[in-house]
Amino acid sequence: MNWNDSLYWYWRERGGxxxxxxxxxxxxVLFLDWLKGGPAFIQCESVPALxxxxxxxxxxxxxxxxxxxxxxxVQKERLFRExxxxxxxxxxxxxxxxxxxxxxxxxxxxxTPYFLQNRRLQKLLRADPEAWLxxxxxxxxxxxxxxSARKDAKDLEDEVDARGRAVGRDVPNQxxxxxxxxxxxQMDDLVDLVQTARDEVNLWPRGDRTTKKNKGEGA
Amino acid sequence: MSWNDxxxxxxxxxxxxxxxxDKEENEGVxxxxxxxxxxxxxxxxxxxxxxxxxRDVCAGVRVELERPYTLRIKRESALxxxxxxxxxxxxxxxxxxGRKADLTPDYGAPEIAGERxxxxxxxxxxxWVLQSRELRALLEAWPDYQLRVDPMGPQGPDHLxxxxxxxxxxxxxxxDLDRYGRSLDLxxxxxxxxxxxxxxxxxxxxxxxxxxxDGVTAWPMPMQQP
Numbered sequence: 001m002n003w004n005d006s007l008y009w010y011w012r013e014r015g016g017x018x019x020x021x022x023x024x025x026x027x028x029v030l031f032l033d034w035l036k037g038g039p040a041f042i043q044c045e046s047v048p049a050l051x052x053x054x055x056x057x058x059x060x061x062x063x064x065x066x067x068x069x070x071x072x073x074v075q076k077e078r079l080f081r082e083x084x085x086x087x088x089x090x091x092x093x094x095x096x097x098x099x100x101x102x103x104x105x106x107x108x109x110x111x112t113p114y115f116l117q118n119r120r121l122q123k124l125l126r127a128d129p130e131a132w133l134x135x136x137x138x139x140x141x142x143x144x145x146x147x148s149a150r151k152d153a154k155d156l157e158d159e160v161d162a163r164g165r166a167v168g169r170d171v172p173n174q175x176x177x178x179x180x181x182x183x184x185x186q187m188d189d190l191v192d193l194v195q196t197a198r199d200e201v202n203l204w205p206r207g208d209r210t211t212k213k214n215k216g217e218g219a
Numbered sequence: 220m221s222w223n224d225x226x227x228x229x230x231x232x233x234x235x236x237x238x239x240x241d242k243e244e245n246e247g248v249x250x251x252x253x254x255x256x257x258x259x260x261x262x263x264x265x266x267x268x269x270x271x272x273x274r275d276v277c278a279g280v281r282v283e284l285e286r287p288y289t290l291r292i293k294r295e296s297a298l299x300x301x302x303x304x305x306x307x308x309x310x311x312x313x314x315x316x317g318r319k320a321d322l323t324p325d326y327g328a329p330e331i332a333g334e335r336x337x338x339x340x341x342x343x344x345x346x347w348v349l350q351s352r353e354l355r356a357l358l359e360a361w362p363d364y365q366l367r368v369d370p371m372g373p374q375g376p377d378h379l380x381x382x383x384x385x386x387x388x389x390x391x392x393x394x395d396l397d398r399y400g401r402s403l404d405l406x407x408x409x410x411x412x413x414x415x416x417x418x419x420x421x422x423x424x425x426x427x428x429x430x431x432x433d434g435v436t437a438w439p440m441p442m443q444q445p
Contacts, residue, residue: 008372017250019259019279021369021379023289027263031250041238045246046264046272054267061238139227139241146240171373 001177003044004028009178056153060190062198064145071136075103077129118200124193149194223247228412274386278428283376285440290368291338331358343441351434357427382427
């Protein structure tokens with residue numbers, strides 16, 4: 001099943017504002033407008049790969065209003081630990097354990113450990129080694145930010161016949177394929193992850209108002 | 220200036236919920252509120268190769284229709300335009316012989332069909348849709364703009380009505396550098412945005428999507444032939 005078909009059935013289950021065309025494959029977007037704290041924007045984004053071509057990435061994005069401009073990237077898990085140790089995560093909730101498996105880059109290294117110490121966030125990240133987090137301002141210096149949970153789009157291809165034509169796009173077959181796939185669970189997990197990240201980043205100590213007059217305050 | 224920057228300033232003026240990042244260029248999305256339902260403004264990749272990635276800017280609205288309906292109104296390529304001229308000639312010849320040959324139907328809107336190709340699964344209904352004066356005026360005024368209507372999924376009455384234009388050729392993304400090649404500051408950027416035609420062009424695209432939405436919902440779909 002392609003992205004648009006899968007997202008269509010997810011929308012039928014979860015509701016929200018859905019924009020997609022059955023004639024296209026990857027351009028569907030869904031706004032979950034019933035979430036507490038603002039809508040979540042779900043899309044399959046085309047991003048440049050290392051070889052210059054485009055690859056597809058699922059992104060679930062929320063808006064957050066912070067007291068100062070901040071950016072953070074928590075990459076997906078590496079195959080090997082930073083220290084060259086075994087390739088399987090161990091128990092433990094410490095930030096070093098998280099950073100041993102994932103690259104973390106942030107504009108404010110003093111605040112970032114507070115953010116990453118959230119146990120629920122750590123648990124969700126550990127449960128999905130492919131997922132990664134991104135927080136960044138909507139404009140340089142802005143207080144309005146986007147918080148995204150992302151992962152590579154996989155298993156989102158149509159079944160094709162010998163001539164390369166899509167097959168099995170009838171409703172009963174699509175329902176069956178959707179139910180058999182883990183699409184619903186993946187999306188729910190990403191929504192959960194991004195909500196947890198947004199809630200955590202919103203809890204940060206406030207008070208630095210030096211950038212309050214920056215661009216993006218009222219976007 | 221990137222699409223994201225332009226859309227950011229557009230959101231500042233028009234409102235709505237903006238999703239876009241400073242570090243990205245063409246991925247920004249804006250959800251506008253409208254009494255008849257939300258409007259999505261975004262870009263979509265149309266082709267990608269080692270030579271570059273091409274995108275359309277899309278303004279999308281949703282409608283409910285009685286049964287699956289598709290419509291494409293798009294400027295024809297030069298080759299297709301030439302073929303249409305030949306087909307027109309054949310059609311005139313057939314008419315002179317007293318025969319009916321609807322080789323290049325204009326759906327009651329010859330001024331649009333002359334410039335663009337119109338493809339639909341419901342010709343009769345499309346004739347009614349294209350009676351909308353507002354829709355015809357916008358299509359005539361903006362020859363690069365395209366229109367698409369498609370069902371959103373395999374079942375149900377939901378359809379997506381989409382007005383599109385090529386990002387690189389159809390919109391004027393204003394320059395954010397001064398004459399010395401330096402980046403503009405915020406105020407200068409805002410001034411440059413206001414002096415540009417970006418909001419006029421994007422408003423026309425949104426207007427086209429809304430006019431098409433009104434066009435396809437103004438009339439009930441004709442009874443289907445058994």
